[in-house]
Amino acid sequence: xxxxxxxxxxxxxxxxxxxxxxxxxxxxxxxxxxxxxxxxxxxxxxxxxxxxxxxxxxxxxxxxxxxxxxxxxxxxxxxxxxxxxxxxxxxxxxxxxxxxxxxxxxxxxxxxxxxxxxxxxxxxxxxxxxxxxxxxxxxxxxxxxxxxxxxxxxxxxxxxxxxxxxxxxxxxxxxxxxxxxxxxxxxxxxxxxxxxxxxxxxxxxxxxxxxxxxxxxxxxxxxxxxxxxxxxxxxxxxxxxxxxxxxxxxxxxxxxxxxxxxxxxxxxxxxxxxxxxxxxxxxxxxxxxxxx
Numbered sequence: 001x002x003x004x005x006x007x008x009x010x011x012x013x014x015x016x017x018x019x020x021x022x023x024x025x026x027x028x029x030x031x032x033x034x035x036x037x038x039x040x041x042x043x044x045x046x047x048x049x050x051x052x053x054x055x056x057x058x059x060x061x062x063x064x065x066x067x068x069x070x071x072x073x074x075x076x077x078x079x080x081x082x083x084x085x086x087x088x089x090x091x092x093x094x095x096x097x098x099x100x101x102x103x104x105x106x107x108x109x110x111x112x113x114x115x116x117x118x119x120x121x122x123x124x125x126x127x128x129x130x131x132x133x134x135x136x137x138x139x140x141x142x143x144x145x146x147x148x149x150x151x152x153x154x155x156x157x158x159x160x161x162x163x164x165x166x167x168x169x170x171x172x173x174x175x176x177x178x179x180x181x182x183x184x185x186x187x188x189x190x191x192x193x194x195x196x197x198x199x200x201x202x203x204x205x206x207x208x209x210x211x212x213x214x215x216x217x218x219x220x221x222x223x224x225x226x227x228x229x230x231x232x233x234x235x236x237x238x239x240x241x242x243x244x245x246x247x248x249x250x251x252x253x254x255x256x257x258x259x260x261x262x263x264x265x266x267x268x269x270x271x272x273x274x275x276x277x278x279x280x281x282x283x284x285x286x287x288x289x290x291x292x
Contacts, residue, residue, distance in 0.1 A: 002045040003074065004029060005281055007065040007273040010151070013038030014063060023055070036286035040277070044071060060271065067268050067281055069252065075282045076252060077229045079160050080220050082238035083171035083178055083192070085114075086256055087153050087185060087275070092177045093127050095146045099138055102130045115259040116241030120172060120212040125205075128195065132204025136197050139176045147177070149184065152275030157186045158291035159279055160235075166227050170219045172212055172242050191219050217245035237278060238262070254278055 004027065008015045020041045024032050029043035048068055049055070056066045084091045097106035106127045113123040157167050169182045169190040182190035194207040209215070216238075224234055236243070236250035239258040247253030247266055255266035256275070263269050270277040279289060 001071040002048055002068055003042050003071045003283070004045055005035075005040065005042045005067045005069075006059075007040050007067070007270065007277050007280055008038075008063055009272045010036070010039050010274060010276060012063065015039055015041060017041075019062070019064070033285075035280045035284070039286070040273075040280040042280075042283065056269075063272050065270050065272050065277065069268065069281070073232065073251065075163065075284075076160070076235040077165050077233040078224055078227065078235070079157070079165055079167045079278075080216075080223070080234060080236045080246060080250065081167070081169055081187075082216075082240065082243050083169055083181055084173050085239045086237055086243075087150060087169065088181060089148045089150050090146060092142065092147070092173045093124075093131075095142045096131055096134065096138065097127065099142065100131055100134055106130060111259075114240035114242070114262075116244075116261045120242045121210045124172065124193070124210060124212070128202075128206050129204045131195075131202045134202045136200050136202060138202075139174075143177065143180055147181075149181075150275050152273075152277070152279075153185050155289045155291045156275045156278050159284060159289050161186065161188070162290045166223070166229070168219065168223055170211070170216050170246075172210075172216070172240075189223070191215075213242040213245050216243060217249055220246045220249055235278060235282070237275075252281065254281065 006020050015038050024043045027049050029045050032043045034041045059066050081087050091110050094107045094110055097103050109127055112118045167187045169178055169187045171178050171192040175192040175194050178190040178192040193211050196203040196205040196207050231249055232251035234250040235252040236246045237254040237256050253266050254268045255263045256270045
C-alpha cells in the first residue's frame with residue numbers, strides 16, 4: 001500500500017478540496033483524510049501511479065506539492081536536518097560575508113556550491129578566507145539581527161521527540177550557529193564545522209576536517225547505529241548538494257525548497273510547504289502537533 005499526500009503553503013491554505021477529490025478519484029484511491037484544512041490531505045493507494053511525475057509537475061503550477069510513498073513505516077524514529085536554508089531561512093556564511101563587505105561575492109559561490117557546481121570543501125575554504133579579521137562577536141550580531149527560523153521547525157522537532165524520535169542538526173555551516181539554533185529548536189545533538197578564532201578575531205580558516213557531504217552521510221550512519229535505528233527509520237531534510245548523500249541514504253529524504261539539481265534526485269520534494277510538511281508526510285494531523 002502507498003499513501004499520496006497533498007501539501008501547500010500554510011500561509012495560503014490554498015489546497016482546494018475539489019482538486020484533492022479529483023486526484024483521489026482519478027487514481028482510484030481510498031478515503032480522503034484532511035491533515036489540516038486547506039493545507040494538507042492524504043489518501044491510500046494500492047500502487048504507485050504511472051503518471052505520478054506528470055501530475056506532480058501539473059500541481060506545481062498550482063502551488064501544490066505531491067508525494068507518494070509506501071504507507072508502512074512512515075513515522076520515523078530519527079530526524080537528521082541540515083541547518084542553513086533548511087531549519088533557518090538564511091545561509092550563515094553569506095550573512096557574515098555581507099557584514100565584511102563581501103556579501104554578493106560569497107553568496108554567488110554559496111549558490112554554486114549548493115547546486116553541486118563546485119566541490120563543497122574548497123568552496124567553503126575560499127569563502128571563509130574572506131572573513132579573516134572579523135571580530136568573533138559579529139557572530140552574535142548576525143544571530144540576533146539576521147537569522148530567522150523557518151516556520152514549522154519547533155513543531156517538527158517537538159512532535160517527533162514526543163513520539164520517541166532522536167533529532168540531530170548536522171550542518172556544513174558553523175558550530176557557533178548550530179549550537180544556538182539546536183538549543184532554540186530542541187534538537188538532541190548537533191554537528192558542524194568550527195571557525196578558527198585567535199585574539200577574538202576570525203582567522204579566515206576552518207578547523208579541519210571539514211564536515212561536508214560524506215561527513216553528513218557518516219553522521220547519519222554513526223548516530224542511527226548508536227541509537228539502534230535502521231537507516232530506513234530515518235527522515236533527512238536538506239536543500240543543497242552536500243545534503244544529497246544523506247537524503248538518499250535515509251528512509252525518507254526530503255528536499256525542502258531545494259536547489260534544482262538536488263530536488264531532481266529526491267522523491268520527496270517540498271517546494272511550497274514549510275517544515276510542518278515533514279509531519280504531514282508522516283501522517284500527523286495538525287491537531288497532533290506538539291509545541292503549537
